[in-house]
Amino acid sequence: MNNYIKDLSDFLFDFTDFLEDKKYISPINKKQISIDYSSNKKKGDLATNFYLIIKRKVINENFNIEKEINDRIKLIEFIDHFSISKNGFINFFLKDEFIFKSLKEIYNKNFLNNINYGEDKKINVEFISANPTGPLHIAHIRGAVFGDVLSSLYVKTGFKVTREYYVNDAGSQIDKLSHSLLKRYLQLFDKKIELEEDEYPGEYIIDIAKKIKNEDGDKWLNFNREETIQYFKNFALKNILLSIKSDLELLNIKFDKFTHETEIEKSKIIDELFTILDNKSLLYNGILEKPKGDDSDWEPREQLLFRSSSLLDNEDRALKKSNGEWTYFANDAAYHLDKCKRNFDGLVNVWGSDHIGYIPRMNSLIRAIKDDENYLKILTCQIVRLIQNKQKIKMSKRSGNFVTLANVYSKVGKDPIRYYMISTKNETAIDFDLDVVVEKNKDNKVFYCQYAYARASSVINKTNELGIKIKNNSNLLAKNNLSVEEIKLIKKLISYPYLLYQSSFFNEPHRLINYLEEISSDFHSIWNKGKDNISFRFIDEKNIENTISKLFWLESFRVVLKDIFSIIDIDAPESM
């Protein structure tokens, strides 16, 4: 990967190896060595604590560490000079020619070719995987957007990504769904029959029932019960899955693969899983301990268990229910074996925070079948609280009163949803204010950043009208045509490839948002300086050289903005 921070880091690591090999210093932990962008008030572009750490480890009294540092840093091609602060930080200054060379790579979009952190490795990202028992609602939106953007980020940094949705179309919840649907159908014929408390009360089920009535009339009133239930189950699943897919289209989320739990059941891969576990003595029949909390209807029963406590979990987990059916975990485990067998180099699962307790058993499972502790990464998203009129919107799953994705979409549209769902670190809860995100002012960050793009574009349009060409004129790019503020922004622009790498490495798309807002703000600031000071205006027809220098970074700014917008998947409006 072509970026100077990585190069500098390699340089410092090699340097450390050299010092250790020659016994000039006692061994150190390289992880302590950091490279940062210098804070604004300090002089310099990059800073490292290298000297701070090394100087305390010198064991050879004849060794002159300062001289060695001096001699070596001189050889780094992109460093102009450096200084060592009183407290021991080394501050580096980049060469102008290097800064402009890097800017040209941004301008020409070459940096995209240089990012191959992923080395074309194949990874599978499983996200949402909501039960097909109802439409997607607010709790699913965050995981949906996070998984989608994370996938795009992986692709951008050189991975081959499969986006996958696991459809839990087996199990007792689906049975409850079918019974709920049947009851709603019967109610349409004035049958006196009520839903049980744990069945699904949502309006959407009545709609599906009406659909059946429209198609088949009263055909199912006196039909064989088993066949009826089977028909209603399939009908419900088909319709709900379709509605989930159409909801996802609203956010432009597309999956490469839907895997159904029922397919997993049919495939018998679970037998294969059990063989693997059995060979490692991880299967046994036993009785689980009495659970904590509400245990009113608990009684001890012997069942098939997974010895996960010998791996990463704190207790063993059931694979088979007492009625002989597989547990949810058993099928999910088989599904994960299936994923493992599909030649991915890594698996990523995005789960809601309500599944955090499930993580240790899944990690145990993967550990049992794959000898690679980094093979599966489980990332979790905390909840989203909806705010309207400064009040939290209360939701109740039991009453079926939840805010659907389609509902939120109709209020605010795609871009604010996508933007805000990843603007906060995934492990932090979000307050999503429906009133703020549709405002067209700087309270609304999406708008603010898109407006920066539109403003920059308006300048480019103006230059087109005036016939000013940037192409083939890049040799005119020169530092003395640019202000301190512009150089500062240019330095941020050339750090973009490293930002992509870090965001991908840490699985943190929200870093993109922080950066995006920062450079947008810098841009708006420079723009406004042009009102007081004519030298800050982008276009000066009397000074083409000056104009070209400005347009050059302005275009690069647009490249970066557009690139981030494409990862988040929001519009890049040329005018607003």
Next chain:
RNA sequence: GCGCCCGUAGCUCAGUGGAUAGAGCAACCGCCUUCUAAGCGGUAGGUCAAAUGUUCGAAUCAUUUCGGGCGCGCCA
């Protein structure tokens, strides 16, 4: 009872071993003859929940306490 996440400005959040802790909103004071004022500049705002420890250095790591959230059955 146990596990995980969170606690940073009045509010919403960045920063997770480095230099004087940062943005935006809200508050107050300013800036449109101009390539988009849907914007910008300035002022003010902090015992980083608390305590102890580790370290040359802690918002960041460890331990404890207090607050908030999410979980913890053969559910999914």
